[in-house]
Amino acid sequence: MTTALSVLNRIFGYAGFRGRQADIIDCLVSGGDALVLMPTGGGKSLCYQIPSILRPGTGVVVSPLIALMRDQVMALREAGVRAAYLNSTLSTSEAESVELSFTRGELDLLYVAPERLVTSRFMALLDRTELALFAIDEAHCVSQWGHDFRPEYIALSVLHERFPAVPRIALTATADAQTRAEITARLQLGEARQFVSSFDRPNIRYHIVEKNDPRKQLLEFIREAHPQDAGIVYCLSRRKVEETAIWLNNQGLHALAYHAGLEAAQRQRHQDRFLREDGIIMVATIAFGMGIDKPDVRFVAHLDLPKSMESYYQETGRAGRDDAPADAWMTYGLNDVVQQRRMIESGDAEPRFKRVAQAKLDALLALCEATGCRRVRLLDYFGETAESCGNCDVCLTPPAIWNGTVAAQKALSAIYRTGGRFGAAHLIDVLRGISTDKVQLWSHQQLSVFGVGDDMDEKAWRAVLRQLMAHGYVNVDHDAYSALMLTPASRSVLRGETEVWLRKDLGVKPARQQSARPLSAPHNAEDDRLFERLRVWRQTTARESNVPAYVIFHDATLAQIARQRPATLAELGEISGIGARKLDAYGNGILEVVNAKN
Numbered sequence: 001m002t003t004a005l006s007v008l009n010r011i012f013g014y015a016g017f018r019g020r021q022a023d024i025i026d027c028l029v030s031g032g033d034a035l036v037l038m039p040t041g042g043g044k045s046l047c048y049q050i051p052s053i054l055r056p057g058t059g060v061v062v063s064p065l066i067a068l069m070r071d072q073v074m075a076l077r078e079a080g081v082r083a084a085y086l087n088s089t090l091s092t093s094e095a096e097s098v099e100l101s102f103t104r105g106e107l108d109l110l111y112v113a114p115e116r117l118v119t120s121r122f123m124a125l126l127d128r129t130e131l132a133l134f135a136i137d138e139a140h141c142v143s144q145w146g147h148d149f150r151p152e153y154i155a156l157s158v159l160h161e162r163f164p165a166v167p168r169i170a171l172t173a174t175a176d177a178q179t180r181a182e183i184t185a186r187l188q189l190g191e192a193r194q195f196v197s198s199f200d201r202p203n204i205r206y207h208i209v210e211k212n213d214p215r216k217q218l219l220e221f222i223r224e225a226h227p228q229d230a231g232i233v234y235c236l237s238r239r240k241v242e243e244t245a246i247w248l249n250n251q252g253l254h255a256l257a258y259h260a261g262l263e264a265a266q267r268q269r270h271q272d273r274f275l276r277e278d279g280i281i282m283v284a285t286i287a288f289g290m291g292i293d294k295p296d297v298r299f300v301a302h303l304d305l306p307k308s309m310e311s312y313y314q315e316t317g318r319a320g321r322d323d324a325p326a327d328a329w330m331t332y333g334l335n336d337v338v339q340q341r342r343m344i345e346s347g348d349a350e351p352r353f354k355r356v357a358q359a360k361l362d363a364l365l366a367l368c369e370a371t372g373c374r375r376v377r378l379l380d381y382f383g384e385t386a387e388s389c390g391n392c393d394v395c396l397t398p399p400a401i402w403n404g405t406v407a408a409q410k411a412l413s414a415i416y417r418t419g420g421r422f423g424a425a426h427l428i429d430v431l432r433g434i435s436t437d438k439v440q441l442w443s444h445q446q447l448s449v450f451g452v453g454d455d456m457d458e459k460a461w462r463a464v465l466r467q468l469m470a471h472g473y474v475n476v477d478h479d480a481y482s483a484l485m486l487t488p489a490s491r492s493v494l495r496g497e498t499e500v501w502l503r504k505d506l507g508v509k510p511a512r513q514q515s516a517r518p519l520s521a522p523h524n525a526e527d528d529r530l531f532e533r534l535r536v537w538r539q540t541t542a543r544e545s546n547v548p549a550y551v552i553f554h555d556a557t558l559a560q561i562a563r564q565r566p567a568t569l570a571e572l573g574e575i576s577g578i579g580a581r582k583l584d585a586y587g588n589g590i591l592e593v594v595n596a597k598n
């Protein structure tokens, strides 16, 4: 009898299921419906791929992401699974030939764009074909309040009405209860079993460093921790994306730019290269990422602060989908806080939306200023309790904290005495007693606060102001050029009723021991050389068959080969990620590389 586990071993080459995969697969194989919430990289695809292989008929997968469809189909075919897709990128005759194999029962899996699925033509095909299941990927697209709303998703409820006997699985990485309720209601999944996984991504190491020279900090981080690796660098503006990409290239790294201002063809080209080639750094705005399931992204770096905890988690979640160690790294400074606060306040949203946006930003700021485990904070935000992780910068190097009450009082008084109309730079000059033209102009040298903070340098004051903002003791006036203002909470600090504890910023650390060593990291130099030779072999092989490198083998698989040096095909077949078809296709090629003398 073919079991789910034997399909996992034989076709996908993996030793065991992760998390709740086995339960989910069981549920579908026995004809039940499932709603699956799993973080990015959790392994959602296998949850519908394996039941589609096991059950008679074809599994129909609805996915809004065309690039992802193509790549999944490629990867499935590489593993010897009969898969195809139908979307607008196919010519009419290509589409017809796919439809024909579908109705003939020649496919295990068919990926379809939602707008095509609900057409009467496709419905007629469904009527004539044996169906294993329906999988609705990115199911949160049904939520009208979410960012990714797709009207066509609403129409998917028709599947249940017309094909009540076909099991359905809806999948998403969006965690909140409201979205879940909406998916259940709109897709009529009231009877479905819910599988909610932990949103922890234990292989991702979180670091948030104080910003002083962000580009240089980024370069150091990449050089130290990820010199050969693929990664994503997020920036807020298109211009910064362009400049950063050029700069990284000038530093000898391999970077490409991606933002909505680029011509579609160029964007596509850059995305394809990032997916297909090894070790490319994509410098991008948030326009990049949705539907990118490249498993071996080793780091995600933020040069600017995202707008919410949700964005931060989604963006960093693109690192390390293959479960191998990965880094989420961010530089963050006073200007980030000012900029994000001002963007919210100056927008024309209703006040209650602004309050929500500020609260979301506050949660992220609290993460940045955390004096305890970052992961505990992140998971807490998503409703999970966790223990200190030992795998974030705070756990690894706990920051010193100091009683900043007096400094806070000085800073708040400076804001108060100058009328809440000045930005950080001027306030710091006043605190430090520096008699600039602007100070003279406003006669601020006569204030009692002038010079009260000359015991601290500019950098230290910026850190104080930043943290006061992060903790809600200072706000930004959006009308007056980022003037800092007091908040209702400032009063109790000024009166001495509240103590303020601040993080002592540690300055920038070279990332060496701080970063997750990539899986590609050698245990010894010889393994590393073999690993590099295997990567070269993979690149050539991928190019010959015109597929992304990771479709052939993941880094983790190559790394394991480099460590174990299998001598026979049988030994090679034991390695995770090598199924029967791939062993057949590539086994001898790999053994040659392993045995080559150099």
Ligand code: ADP
Residues within 6 Å of the ligand: 014, 015, 016, 017, 018, 021, 038, 039, 040, 041, 042, 043, 044, 045, 046, 293, 295, 321, 322, 323
């Ligand atoms: P998601 O869609 O949830 O983001 P994927 O389905 O793309 O995640 O899976 C993420 C990665 O993990 C893929 O590269 C996949 O091959 C791998 N993977 C999934 N399940 C397993 C498993 N049981 N053992 C080993 N690797 C797995």
Ligand code: ZN
Residues within 6 Å of the ligand: 372, 373, 374, 375, 376, 388, 389, 390, 391, 392, 393, 394, 395, 396
């Ligand atoms: Zn931690």
